[in-house]
Amino acid sequence: MKRAFLVALAVTLVALAIYPMHGTGYGVRTMLQLFMWIALAQSWNLISGLTGYVSFGHVAFFGMGAYTAGILIGKLGWAWPAACLAGGVMAMVLAVVIGWPCLRLKGPYFAIAMLGLNEVLRVIVSYYEGLTGGGNGLSLPTLHASVPIYYAMGLVALAVTALTYLIITSRFGLRLMTIREDEVAAEAMGIDTFRHKLYAFLLSAVGPGIVGGLAARDQGYIEPLSVFPLITTITMIVMALFGGKGTIWGPVLGAVVLFTFQELVWAHFIYLHQLFFGAIIVAVVLLMPRGILGVLQQKYNLPRTI
């Protein structure tokens, strides 16, 4: 069973690797977006799925990465791979700045703080207009690099999934889960919950940071509304929840299913689309809180490495 899975995985990866040579430009750009969502949903899963600390402002890291890379590319002429990595680094810095005061406390307070994060970042972006272009946005020199970015996004998605696998199968991951299960007991059992939460938070910020940079490069233009929208956070959350938070492949499944759905059906009706996502969140929480893979895991007693 496991072998069959690994074979299927290998085949899929190879197929994805050679796709750009046969696919259309539109196809490549679509797949690139799918990879982006996988990376985002998976990253959200690292903090919220494992520790139970719901991050409502995760798009902040995406935007941070986008602006960092945008400024480095547009104003300082950096090459985009380095700029995007820098985006990931800056996202981590932001995670430390926010996480340090906010993770000391229990879940609800953290959620509150994350809710307001978006607003603050938008304010900061418009304040430093000279650097960020403020409300007018930031343009990047044109570059047709869809294919390299496709691979880059794919790599990040793969890396974050691999990271999730490593974490979930380690004692570090177990300790993160105890925070979700019973934080008071975890503390009493010698687990420095603050430190663990902070690490998880940092790790969950890198992916969005890099991917934000890549998205910025791909679009060629960024503005506050496009890189800090609530819908990005909402989508990340729905995907991870739907597929199964706290699992390894859950966010991937959720991303694939909902992205396909989004591309085929709802992208044309934005409010209906968001409304639908809101409804899915409610439905999943009430009926299927562990998501699809979580339910399967429980029903068939599957190992945690699903």
Add this chain to the structure above:
Amino acid sequence: MAPILELNGVVKRFGGVAAVNRVSLALERGRIYGLIGPNGSGKTTLFNCITGVDQADEGEVRFKGQRIDRLKPHQVFHLGIGRTFQVIRVFPELTALENLLVVTTTGYDEARRRAQELLEFVKLERLAGEFAGNLSYGQQKLVEFIRVLMTDPEMVLLDEPAAGVNRTLLNELLDAVRGLRDQGKTILLVEHDMKVVMGLCETVFVLDHGEKLAEGPPGVIQADERVIEAYFGR
């Protein structure tokens, strides 16, 4: 011999009420102590103040001479004080084995070995891979008990270990506790079951409305009028 645990004038208030009011205790190494008192007398709060779950408003707590009342729970744990909870707090979605492994930071193999040992000690080795949430009440209680022992703490605080436990299991637990004492550990337990307290503890502290009412060997405490009054009223 200096006491292993000392409380001096510990006060803990919630709102306007003092749940713990100027409590002072001294525990000698290697003995079994009991902490009893009517409901709401502050016993669990006292435990919380010792382990750092609550911070005392006044007074100090010293473990092996060192002040610990300002430490966080995980720091207190690593100094050598383990505790169980009144309401069982195993991690339900972790297996029994994982519940134990999660506590340690030592090498994986060593931790696994110790966990296996402890599971065998309470005869739960075949349930190692079961999710703790699926275990029976008694089994969860045992898991919580051995979890505390994973890092070999010098002092163990047990909050109502006998609650909801059947006679056979209880006797095993009590034997285990005596075994711990024989190893040189110090044990403080909160308990409502008087038979357990009388049979197990060498010294008993009585709390009432957050204050220490009496202290002494079980026989003496049992006959103390103030204690009887506190439990049954005038």
Add this chain to the structure above:
Amino acid sequence: MVGQVVISGLLAGSLYAMVALGLGLIFGVMRVLNVAHGPILMLGAYTTFWLFHWFGLSPYLSLLVSMPALFAVGVVLQRLLVRRVVDAPELSSLLLTFGVSIAIVNLAQLTFTSDLRSVEYLTGSFILGPFAFSKARVIACFFAVLITAGAFWFLQKTRLGKALRAVSQSREVAQVCGIDVQRIHMLAFGVACALAAAGGSLVAVMVAIQPEMGQVYTFKAFLVIVLGGAGNYPGALLGGLLLGLVEQLSSLFLTTQVNEAVAYILLVLVLLVRPTGLLKGRAS
């Protein structure tokens, strides 16, 4: 100048206090953080707008419609949805109310469109010595104080109110005393939504109405709860006034853009320094 700002702060703060009290009730009674609080406020504002637009009804009279209507909505929400996650891990109730908030906002987008609306009702200011205060703000404060006082009277003096406070302190004990906890939960949620709706109706006269207007109030209401201490109802009042004051005072020194971040910075500061609230709250 400072005097003007201080009083403006108190005026604004009274609204924050009222709305935050609602949020605090839900949190205190059910341990649920209602992320949908802002959207409920928005619905209150729209109610006032449509009543004014179609019937010319005074916004202050519309309180009599928006409050009961959203009370009912709150009760239904609690009964159908929130009830199921009250005992679940916090993560669930957070996500649930988040989902509900998205649904409400987007339903509003679809039905009302995102065109900005306003209620032109009360313009001009009251002049009192050297101070000038916008009439709308003063009247809003007046009603906020009235309604909040009413809420406190309810909590302190009526049997239901006391039962509600009992459930806030300890659900088990309240149950043992024969209190129907489920009914109290519905009541608390309903009252909370009514308070939010009142906030919306009062604010409708002063700001632009659009579906996303509530988000910022959700956050500020949360901030007030943090300031005043979770579960501490009088604390919510002081927290609200404090927030109002701080915002107005900082507007003297900061540009309007940056001022929006003040609430956030305040939150982070409080979380760093005194997370249980400036007054004694219960740390969750």
